[in-house]
Amino acid sequence: MGQTISEKIISNHVGNKVYAGELVISDVDGCMASDTTGPLTIKAFKAMGGKKVFNPEKCALIIDHAAPSPNERIANLHKMMRDFAKEQGMRLFEIGEGICHQVMVENQYVKPGDIFVGADSHTPTYGALNAFACGVGSTDLAAVMMTGKIWLKVPQTIKVHCSGKLQDGVTAKDLILFLVGKITVSGATYQAIEFCGEAFEGLSLASRMTIANMSSEMGAKTGIVHPKGLELDYDFSGITPDDDAEYIKTFDFDVSDLEPQVSAPESPDNVHNISNYEGTKINYAFIGTCCNGRLEDFNIAAKILKGKKIHPDVRMVIAPASQSVLLDAISNGSMTTLIEAGASLITSGCGPCVGTHQGVPADGEVVISAANRNFRGRMGNPKSNIFLGAPSTVAASAIEGKIVNPKKYLI
Amino acid sequence: MSTINTKIEAKAHVYGDHIDTDRIIPGKYTKTLDLSTLANHVLEDLDPNFNKIVQQGDILVAGINFGCGSSREQAPLALKQSGVSVVIAEDFARIFFRNAINIGLPVLEIGKHNIQKGAELSIDLKNGKVTDLSANKTYAATKLPDIMIAILKEGGLVNYLKKNGTYTL
Numbered sequence: 230m231g232q233t234i235s236e237k238i239i240s241n242h243v244g245n246k247v248y249a250g251e252l253v254i255s256d257v258d259g260c261m262a263s264d265t266t267g268p269l270t271i272k273a274f275k276a277m278g279g280k281k282v283f284n285p286e287k288c289a290l291i292i293d294h295a296a297p298s299p300n301e302r303i304a305n306l307h308k309m310m311r312d313f314a315k316e317q318g319m320r321l322f323e324i325g326e327g328i329c330h331q332v333m334v335e336n337q338y339v340k341p342g343d344i345f346v347g348a349d350s351h352t353p354t355y356g357a358l359n360a361f362a363c364g365v366g367s368t369d370l371a372a373v374m375m376t377g378k379i380w381l382k383v384p385q386t387i388k389v390h391c392s393g394k395l396q397d398g399v400t401a402k403d404l405i406l407f408l409v410g411k412i413t414v415s416g417a418t419y420q421a422i423e424f425c426g427e428a429f430e431g432l433s434l435a436s437r438m439t440i441a442n443m444s445s446e447m448g449a450k451t452g453i454v455h456p457k458g459l460e461l462d463y464d465f466s467g468i469t470p471d472d473d474a475e476y477i478k479t480f481d482f483d484v485s486d487l488e489p490q491v492s493a494p495e496s497p498d499n500v501h502n503i504s505n506y507e508g509t510k511i512n513y514a515f516i517g518t519c520c521n522g523r524l525e526d527f528n529i530a531a532k533i534l535k536g537k538k539i540h541p542d543v544r545m546v547i548a549p550a551s552q553s554v555l556l557d558a559i560s561n562g563s564m565t566t567l568i569e570a571g572a573s574l575i576t577s578g579c580g581p582c583v584g585t586h587q588g589v590p591a592d593g594e595v596v597i598s599a600a601n602r603n604f605r606g607r608m609g610n611p612k613s614n615i616f617l618g619a620p621s622t623v624a625a626s627a628i629e630g631k632i633v634n635p636k637k638y639l640i
Numbered sequence: 641m642s643t644i645n646t647k648i649e650a651k652a653h654v655y656g657d658h659i660d661t662d663r664i665i666p667g668k669y670t671k672t673l674d675l676s677t678l679a680n681h682v683l684e685d686l687d688p689n690f691n692k693i694v695q696q697g698d699i700l701v702a703g704i705n706f707g708c709g710s711s712r713e714q715a716p717l718a719l720k721q722s723g724v725s726v727v728i729a730e731d732f733a734r735i736f737f738r739n740a741i742n743i744g745l746p747v748l749e750i751g752k753h754n755i756q757k758g759a760e761l762s763i764d765l766k767n768g769k770v771t772d773l774s775a776n777k778t779y780a781a782t783k784l785p786d787i788m789i790a791i792l793k794e795g796g797l798v799n800y801l802k803k804n805g806t807y808t809l
Contacts, residue, residue, distance in 0.1 A: 252785055253809075254807050254808075265671060265710075268671075269673065269717075272673060273798055277798045277799075277801040277802050278801065294671070303671045306671055306673070349710075352711075364711045364735055365738060365739075366735055366738065367713040367739075368742040368796065369738055369739070369797065371797075371798075372797055375801065376801075376806050378807060380787055380809065382785070414708055415704055415705035415733070418731065418733060418734060448734065450734055583667040584662075585667055585671065602662075604660045605685055606662050606666050606685040607662050607667070609667070611685040
């Protein structure tokens with residue numbers, strides 16, 4: 230019987246052919262925790278009798294959710310992480326080095342065909358690399374660090390096939406918002422998603438990361454992009470599904486006419502064509518996060534903002550997904566363009582997306598954000614409203630002080 | 641010896657669908673190891689009164705996709721610390737579901753239900769039965785995989801691994 234990508238990757242790890250529904254205990258190729266989940270992970274690791282992590286080369290801690298520390302309580306949690314990493318001989322990514330998912334990919338902690346477990350819900354991002362990656366909580370992660378293994382149920386898979394090429398000015402973010410709107414926030418719960426078809430084949434690694442990242446907004450255990458068209462700096466052999474693989478559901482969309490999308494408050498699946506919300510006044514524009522804080526995102530924003538100023542009633546915050554992204558955006562001039570236009574650059578990290586510091590909106594304010602979540606209170610104030618869109622939409626809206634279709638700035 | 645009560649009788653606090661982890665415990669309060677801080681802010685953006693009215697042993701009841709969003713284990717920890725003894729929902733988001741079991745907070749999926757706010761419920765965890773005493777109706781919960789039952793019996797994954805050293809299916 231044919232296998233899906235997830236079934237193949239898990240089979241390769243457990244040494245026999247497994248199919249959806251089976252419970253397995255699998256070896257893990259890598260794991261990580263952030264400063265939201267890491268301290269509880271360390272506490273659980275010690276409580277369960279952990280002495281040494283299973284392999285310090287395959288474990289990492291990242292300080293990204295509240296970096297640099299905004300208060301003494303968090304400063305002490307960061308210290309706890311630094312001390313643990315030193316004691317274990319494992320790498321700790323310091324403040325400003327970047328967002329966990331970005332640095333895991335950049336530093337090759339995860340590669341095609343791997344099983345990776347991260348204590349962060351957006352761990353499926355590595356599905357861009359054709360890896361099986363899933364998010365867990367702190368105690369599960371502590372167990373992975375101790376044993377090098379995880380128990381899981383081989384998931385059923387939803388196949389998402391998109392034909393057609395995206396129009397100019399329409400990006401991977403618009404595509405994934407469209408899909409979240411169609412599949413809904415619980416449409417893939419406990420399941421894997423496979424993304425395939427022409428619309429994904431021409432996408433860069435960064436765009437594929439945007440796609441796989443929002444698998445978690447559909448409840449998926451993992452979201453894997455078909456490797457066709459994937460280009461990496463190193464040699465790899467992609468895992469493809471068998472022709473007779475069994476899917477629980479198949480979606481087929483022609484996306485050649487797709488227009489830019491926005492997700493309106495207060496759920497990521499409240500997705501609409503941008504024309505439905507054009508003219509909505511905004512106070513705050515944000516580009517960054519594990520979803521859209523990469524070089525191509527700042528490049529497209531810079532293309533739109535080149536020689537222009539953001540609207541006087543709008544403030545704009547930008548947070549590169551890593552130091553490496555920041556340095557590249559400095560080298561190619563995008564960063565200068567954005568700062569000259571009026572954007573405020575903050576430390577690489579999760580920043581405003583998790584509502585801890587670095588840009589909490591005021592009561593009644595409206596945010597246009599390139600992030601992946603717009604739940605009530607997400608950015609730290611339950612009395613504000615968050616719209617999600619592509620970096621291009623955020624940049625164009627920042628110029629006009631209202632939600633606008635970015636196409637006119639790009640074509 | 642189980643560290644979880646297998647028979648629970650208590651009052652239900654009933655909420656709707658898609659209660660995300662930001663509503664269970666906002667991100668700004670998650671960076672702490674102090675469980676009482678978590679409990680002080682539990683569900684505050686959904687129901688600011690919850691923390692004042694919840695009694696030790698009470699039951700939280702919700703609709704579909706409970707606990708969607710972030711992987712923060714602080715969400716089930718906040719509920720448990722506030723006194724919630726079990727969470728019942730039509731279904732759960734997967735990370736929340738694992739996290740709850742891992743910290744020893746029982747969770748039961750019972751599909752579509754009509755449990756009303758304030759209802760008195762009787763829960764038989766061992767047999768996966770939820771009885772709404774106020775409406776005289778019984779719901780059968782989806783059976784947990786054996787490994788989750790084993791983890792829950794130990795009161796969570798920490799104790800399970802302390803005892804066994806590794807997983808067994």
